[in-house]
Amino acid sequence: MTTLLQVQNITKKFGGLTANNDISFEVKENEILSVIGPNGAGKSTLFKMISSFLPTSSGQVLLNGERISNLKPHIVARKGVVRTFQETTIFKSMTVRESVIVAQHLRAKASLAGYFWGTSAAHRDVEDFGSYADELIAFLGMSAIADEQASNLPQGNLRALGIAIGLATDPKVLLLDEPFAGMNHDETMTMVDLVRKVRDERGVTVLLVEHDMPAVMKISDRIVVLNFGEMIAEGTPREIQNDKKVIEAYLGSADDEIGI
Amino acid sequence: MLKLSKTQWIGLAVFLGAVFVAVPMTIAAFGRTDLFFTLTSVGLLAIASAGVWLTFYIGRINIGQGAFALLGAYVSAILVTKAGMSFWLSLPIAGLFAAFVAVLIGLPILRLRGVYFAMITLVLTQVFTLTALALPITNGAKGITSIPLPGELSLFGITLIPDFATLGNPRVAFYYTTAALMVLTFAAMYRLVNSRLGHLCRSMQQNEELASSIGVNISYIRIIVFAISSFFGGIGGAMFGSIAQSVYPSSFQVADSVNFMLNCFLGGLGYVFGPMLGTLVLYFGWDLLFEFGKYQLLIYSSLLIILMLVLPNGLLSMKIPGLSPKARSGPEVAGKKEEPGQ
Secondary structure: OOEEEEEEEEEEEEOOEEEEEEEEEEEEOOOEEEEEOOOOOOHHHHHHHHOOOOOOOEEEEEEOOEEOOOOOHHHHHHHOEEEOOOOOOOOOOOEHHHHHHHHHHHHOOOOHHHHHHOOHHHHHHHHHHHHHHHHHHHHOOOHHHOOOEHHHOOHHHHHHHHHHHHHOOOOOEEEEEOOOOOOOHHHHHHHHHHHHHHHHHHOOEEEEEOOOHHHHHHHOOEEEEEEOOEEEEEEOHHHHHOOHHHHHHHHHHOOOOOOO | OOOOOHHHHHHHHHHHHHHHHHHHHHHHHHOOOHHHHHHHHHHHHHHHHHHHHHHHHOOOOOOOHHHHHHHHHHHHHHHHHOOOOOHHHHHHHHHHHHHHHHHHHHHHHOOOOHHHHHHHHHHHHHHHHHHHHHOOOOOHHHOEOOOOOOOOEEEOOEEEEOOHHHOOOHHHHHHHHHHHHHHHHHHHHHHHHOOHHHHHHHHHHHOHHHHHHOOOOHHHHHHHHHHHHHHHHHHHHHHHHHHHOOEOOOOOOHHHHHHHHHHHHHHOOOOOOHHHHHHHHHHHHHHHHHHHHHHHHHHHHHHHHHHHHHOOOOHHHOOOOOOOOOOOOOOOOOOOOOOOOO
C-alpha cells in the first residue's frame, strides 16, 4: 500500500504548554488509522493541525508529498482531506438532503454567477447534486430521514449526517472527530460498520481520533497512541494491546472506561 | 429560468399590478400626489434594506448600510454636478463604488462575528458622515445642492426614459423608476437566495466551520455578499439624492442604519421579501402614530418590542389560514423557534 498522508515532526506549543511534541506517522492509502490517548493527550490539537484548522508550531503534514498544513481549511478540503465534527456542528435548519447537496460544493462545475443566470452547466450540476445526494443517503442508510431537519435528528443520525456531509465532498482522506463519543455499545457497533463500509466501498482513507478503546481496537488497521503530547506507540491493534508503554500510560491515568 | 409555482406567478402578477397600475391609479383618483414621494421613499429604503438582509443571510448584523447609502448619494451627486455625467450612468457607478469600498472595508472587518461586527458597522455610518463633513469635494456641512433632475436616457436614438425636468410631475417618474428598481432588486435577491450562492450563504449562516470544512471559501463569499449588500445601499442612496436634489452629511445617519436593520427584523430574516414589507410597515407605522404627538416614539417602540416578542421571525412568519406562503423562501432564522417535524 502506498503512503497517502504523512505527518512529519509536528509540534504545537500554546505559550509555554506543548500540546504536541515531534509527532510523526504515516497513513497508507485505504487504511483506517486511529489516534488514541487519554484526555489531554493532544489528540484534538493534532486533528486540527492535520485539517489546517490550527497552524503548526513546527513540522508539516503532506498529502501525496504535497504540504497541506498551515493552509486554510477550505483549501485542504479542496485537496481532498476533509474533517467531520462532533454532532453539534451541523447545518441545523437544513434537511439531511439539503445538507448533502450543499456539501457537494467542491463538485460544482458551473460558476456562482452561472447558477444565478441559470446556465445549462448549472442545471446539470443541480441535477447531479440531487442524484448524488440520493445515492449517498441511500448508501449510508439514511433514506428514511432524508427530508428530516437536522436539528430534529437523534445523536446517532447526526454522526451519520456528519459523515454524509464529509463524503459528499469526494474526499481522499476523511478525518473523523470522535465518531463513537457518547454512544452505547450497539450504536458504536453500527457506526463501526458504517465507517468500514465507507472505506471498503468508497475507497476513502480514514483517520480518526477517539478514546473508545474497544471500538478503536475493532475498527483500526493501525493505531497511533499519544500521551501528554508525545507519541508513545504505533502499530496494529494487537501490538498496541501488548505495548508496555501504552498499558502504563492508561493504567497510570486510572481511566477505567478504557478496556484494555 | 425561474421556476415558479402557479401561486407564485399569481402573487407576482398581483404584486406588479398593484405597484405599477393599482397604486398609481388610486393615488391619482384621490389626488394625494404627495403619496408618490412617500412610496418612493419606501421603495428606496426597501432596496437598501434588501442589502442589509443579505448580510443577515451570512449571519452578520449590519448596522452600517447608512454609510453606503450616503456614499452612493455623494458619488452620484458629485458625478452629476461636477463632471456633468448623466444620472443614469452615475447610478450604477454609485452602486459599484459603494461595493468597491465595501470590499476594502469588508476585508478586515468581516472576520468579526456577532456583536463585534455589528458595532464596527454602527461606527461606520458615523465615520462616513464625519468624512463627508471634512472633505472638500463633498462641500462639508453645506452639502451638495441643486442637483439637476435626471436627464433623458436614450439608446440608439430611442428615448427610454424622458428628461425628468420636462415632465409635469417628476415625482410620478421617480415613483415608477423606483418601483422598477425595487422589483429588479428583489427579483435578483430571490434568484440569488435560491441559487448556489444562497445555499452557501445559508451554510455559512448556520455553521462557518462546517462550511469551510466542505471547501467553501468563506471569506470570499462574505466579501461578495457584503459588496452586493453595499451595492444596493449605494443605489438606494444615489436615487434618494436625486429625488431630494441635494445631499448632506446628515442625509443618512446612524438612525437610518438602525432602521434599515429594523426593517429586516420586522419583515422577517427568513424571507426574501421581508425587508420590503418591513420597510412599508415601519415607515407608515411611524407616520400613522404622528397623531399621538410626544408619545409617538414611546408607542412606536413598544409596538416594535411586542411584535418581536410575538413574531420573532418577522411579519411574514404570520400564519394566515387559507393563504399559501407565496413570498416565503429561505430558512427560519437560526437560534429562533423552529417548526417541529416537517
